[in-house]
Amino acid sequence: MEAHYRLKFYINAYHFIRWNGRDGETHPHTWEIVSDFACDMEEKVPFYEYETKINTFLSTYDGQVLNDIAPFDKINPSLENFATELFDRLQTHPELIGSAVKLEELAVSEGPTRTYVLTNRD
DSSP, X not given: XXXXXXXXXXXXXXXXXXXXXXXXXXXXXXXXXXXXXXXXXXXXXXXXXXXHHHHHHHTTTTTSBGGGSTTTTXXXXXXXXXHHHHHHHHHHOTTTOOTTEEEEEEEEEEXXXXXXXXXXXX
């Protein structure tokens, strides 16, 4: 039997897109971040701790203009780039990912109709 946890988070952050050498309008989004973690059925995993740590990690973006935060000061903070950055950082964050859990999927939405999904299923 396989099991996983789905943890859902929301942050409010602003961004603008650079296009043809110009900056677009800064605008807000309520970003939805949905993370699926696989876990070993034999081990008790304190997911409330993961939830707290992920909230702390995401708080660095909450209320901010993403363009002011690396790497988005150099690359566009598009939905795809933001989701990829979160996925890469969560997947390798030493306090978040241990031997008992694995980040399998991360879905990031900038609104109710647009979601970008990254998976890591072997």
